Amino acid sequence: MEAERPFAGRGIAMIDHRKQGGACNGIRRGKSFGRRDVLSLLTGTALAPFLPMLDAQAAPLTYALRPQRLTDGIWLVPGAQEAITRANGGAIANVAILDSSEGAIIVDTGPSKRFGEALAALAKELTGKPVARVYITHFHPDHVFGNQAFPADVIAAPQGVIDGLKQVGEDFASAMYHTAGDWMRGTEVVLPRRAVGVGLDEVGDRRLRLLPLKGHTGSDLAIFDERSGFLFAGDLVFLDRAPTTPHADLERWQISLATLGAIPHNLLVPGHGPAEHGGRGIVQTRDWLSAIDRQVREAFDSGLDMTEAIALALPRWTETIALARYEYERTVMHLYPRLEAARLPRVDRKS
Numbered sequence: 001m002e003a004e005r006p007f008a009g010r011g012i013a014m015i016d017h018r019k020q021g022g023a024c025n026g027i028r029r030g031k032s033f034g035r036r037d038v039l040s041l042l043t044g045t046a047l048a049p050f051l052p053m054l055d056a057q058a059a060p061l062t063y064a065l066r067p068q069r070l071t072d073g074i075w076l077v078p079g080a081q082e083a084i085t086r087a088n089g090g091a092i093a094n095v096a097i098l099d100s101s102e103g104a105i106i107v108d109t110g111p112s113k114r115f116g117e118a119l120a121a122l123a124k125e126l127t128g129k130p131v132a133r134v135y136i137t138h139f140h141p142d143h144v145f146g147n148q149a150f151p152a153d154v155i156a157a158p159q160g161v162i163d164g165l166k167q168v169g170e171d172f173a174s175a176m177y178h179t180a181g182d183w184m185r186g187t188e189v190v191l192p193r194r195a196v197g198v199g200l201d202e203v204g205d206r207r208l209r210l211l212p213l214k215g216h217t218g219s220d221l222a223i224f225d226e227r228s229g230f231l232f233a234g235d236l237v238f239l240d241r242a243p244t245t246p247h248a249d250l251e252r253w254q255i256s257l258a259t260l261g262a263i264p265h266n267l268l269v270p271g272h273g274p275a276e277h278g279g280r281g282i283v284q285t286r287d288w289l290s291a292i293d294r295q296v297r298e299a300f301d302s303g304l305d306m307t308e309a310i311a312l313a314l315p316r317w318t319e320t321i322a323l324a325r326y327e328y329e330r331t332v333m334h335l336y337p338r339l340e341a342a343r344l345p346r347v348d349r350k351s
């Protein structure tokens with residue numbers, strides 16, 4: 001299988017030396033992270049390939065939400081398969097709208113207040129009802145900054161998501177103002193007020209099984225809708241777009257993917273990429289994570305420095321995945337400091 005092939009080649013890659021400074025600020029597991037960490041993860045690296053877009057002032061600041069009807073009473077508002085830029089206003093994550101007898105149910109609120117307002121209006125238009133419940137799958141800014149458009153007491157998330165957003169929400173907002181610019185005007189952090197755990201949530205005539213998991217971040221929520229058999233996976237699953245890893249625990253992520261794969265479902269809605277029937281998203285995310293993890297570890301173990309690891313070629317099968325090189329480079333920058341911390345303990349610290 002192509003996915004199993006070792007990464008032998010040394011590709012010719014453009015090395016962006018601006019990234020090297022930020023690389024040292026990679027988030028270290030188990031420690032709190034600060035503004036510089038967040039900015040380097042979200043801003044510096046996200047901006048670098050898109051500098052020509054910085055003066056895209058002509059872009060109209062109206063999100064054109066184009067809902068896809070997935071089945072009766074469920075719509076997907078697909079995110080762009082891109083990094084966050086001033087051209088797309090940060091609208092890169094999938095958002096779902098479900099109808100229920102009690103009102104609309106929303107899964108993730110998008111990148112900004114402006115997006116959230118457009119989403120609330122769309123949900124009202126599609127369902128003819130106000131919003132009864134909002135679920136937040138994890139604390140990443142492309143999924144949570146539309147919260148302001150909804151009453152905080154209808155917004156539900158696992159406690160870990162709420163805690164994470166409380167800790168770094170302001171820094172995420174600041175980073176988003178840098179990357180998405182004017183689209184973010186007026187956006188503030190709104191914490192979900194309903195903490196949810198594993199179990200069944202009934203919203204009107206919808207029965208939703210909540211599955212708090214981990215791996216993409218320290219707290220990820222997947223949701224299974226019993227009536228449709230649809231599984232909303234959040235960013236535990238990416239399809240045809242390379243996974244992001246700034247807060248990932250790859251081992252736990254693989255366990256969560258196995259959990260999701262064992263749930264019979266009619267359709268899987270990933271956090272990024274098209275909804276699909278065949279389980280391809282779970283397989284592709286699993287293969288990507290294991291391939292990247294192996295490549296970075298082998299590079300580290302063979303003594304390559306971060307710049308050399310970033311320059312390594314990616315396997316052929318990743319060529320059709322959007323942002324493969326971009327996210328690979330970011331993943332090297334996230335994982336290298338962790339490997340250094342784990343394998344090269346400081347001599348001035350007792351073990």
Ligand SMILES: [Zn+2]
Nearest residue numbers: 138140235244
């Ligand atoms: Zn995410």
